[in-house]
Amino acid sequence: MTDDNNLLRQLETIQADALKALETAADESSLQTWRTAYLGRSAPVMNIFSRLGEVSKEERPIIGQRANQVKQALEAAFETSFTTVKEAALQHSLTTQKLDVTLPGRPQSHGRLHPVTQTLREIYAVLAEMGFQIYRTRDVETDEMNFELVNIPAHHPARDMWDTFHMTTPGVLLRTHTSPGQVRAMRQYNPDPIRIALPGMCYRYEQISARSEIQFHQVELLTVGRNITFGDLKGTLEDFARRMYGDNVRTRLRPSYFPFTEPSAEMDVECFVCGGKGCPICKGAGWLEILGCGMVHPTVLKNGGYDPTVYSGYAAGMGVERISILRHKIEDIRYFWGNDVRFLEQF
Numbered sequence: 001m002t003d004d005n006n007l008l009r010q011l012e013t014i015q016a017d018a019l020k021a022l023e024t025a026a027d028e029s030s031l032q033t034w035r036t037a038y039l040g041r042s043a044p045v046m047n048i049f050s051r052l053g054e055v056s057k058e059e060r061p062i063i064g065q066r067a068n069q070v071k072q073a074l075e076a077a078f079e080t081s082f083t084t085v086k087e088a089a090l091q092h093s094l095t096t097q098k099l100d101v102t103l104p105g106r107p108q109s110h111g112r113l114h115p116v117t118q119t120l121r122e123i124y125a126v127l128a129e130m131g132f133q134i135y136r137t138r139d140v141e142t143d144e145m146n147f148e149l150v151n152i153p154a155h156h157p158a159r160d161m162w163d164t165f166h167m168t169t170p171g172v173l174l175r176t177h178t179s180p181g182q183v184r185a186m187r188q189y190n191p192d193p194i195r196i197a198l199p200g201m202c203y204r205y206e207q208i209s210a211r212s213e214i215q216f217h218q219v220e221l222l223t224v225g226r227n228i229t230f231g232d233l234k235g236t237l238e239d240f241a242r243r244m245y246g247d248n249v250r251t252r253l254r255p256s257y258f259p260f261t262e263p264s265a266e267m268d269v270e271c272f273v274c275g276g277k278g279c280p281i282c283k284g285a286g287w288l289e290i291l292g293c294g295m296v297h298p299t300v301l302k303n304g305g306y307d308p309t310v311y312s313g314y315a316a317g318m319g320v321e322r323i324s325i326l327r328h329k330i331e332d333i334r335y336f337w338g339n340d341v342r343f344l345e346q347f
């Protein structure tokens with residue numbers, strides 16, 4: 001049998017020793033060592049708990065209680081020392097280490113607008129100044145809107161100009177150009193005059209190459225009114241080109257063909273790389289094509305609810321990536337969708 005009084009006496013010694021050892025622990029790491037030694041699993045006070053089974057039933061609660069008190073006293077002593085040491089360390093660092101407010105801060109990296117978004121916004125700003133209102137229509141279109149109503153009936157050979165993504169639902173497709181928006185706008189506004197810009201993503205089922213992507217942006221212009229002439233079209237586009245590219249830009253219109261305009265044309269700007277002399281960018285031509293345009297075809301006016309004998313209008317469609325490429329001399333359209341930040345960070 002263990003001498004019960006002996007255990008009680010041991011507890012006193014344990015407490016005294018521990019508190020004495022604590023006095024010499026002056027920093028955080030020696031405090032942690034102390035804690036392991038005097039409050040850890042094999043600490044002397046813990047040892048007393050495991051020896052409780054050896055003492056008599058009557059003495060057990062007394063010794064148990066005393067052991068608990070010792071343990072709590074040691075814990076409290078530890079907390080006090082720990083707080084003191086922490087505070088001293090803080091005071092020390094506050095007085096010895098000075099904060100240098102003149103040090104440069106850490107640079108923040110900012111997000112940027114995608115070059116195409118930047119070009120789009122420039123176009124919007126120029127067109128807004130010229131009195132055009134932005135009109136958005138849907139990306140998922142019907143065959144009727146995308147083709148039929150802009151005068152491209154089924155089996156018309158001109159459909160070859162637009163390789164199309166068809167949905168599994170018959171008659172539903174991804175718009176191949178922004179021109180279907182013409183009919184939607186006319187149906188909303190007729191018989192009022194119209195002067196709008198239709199921006200948006202277009203989709204074509206094409207071989208991806210340096211020059212063509214399967215999705216790209218267009219901005220379409222549409223005006224409808226009583227006395228709109230080809231002269232208005234030409235003047236407006238020349239004004240647009242000057243505002244976009246500067247006062248000295250030279251432009252030219254070439255005859256072309258689109259089923260939804262008659263007559264149709266394409267506008268070129270003088271190559272800004274070689275100034276018209278001919279270079280690899282303009283493939284020796286001295287000119288760069290920037291848009292297709294023409295007078296709205298009578299059939300399209302009629303489909304929009306306007307009487308073509310009373311009303312006329314012009315339309316134009318430009319490729320935004322193309323304009324962006326020309327602006328920044330980007331040699332490959334695939335960079336726009338490449339998600340390479342080294343490319344995107346340049347703008």
Ligand code: PHE
Nearest residue numbers: 177179258292293315316317
């Ligand atoms: N929709 C034509 C295209 O995608 C561009 C265009 C628009 C041409 C309006 C004339 C008038 O190529």
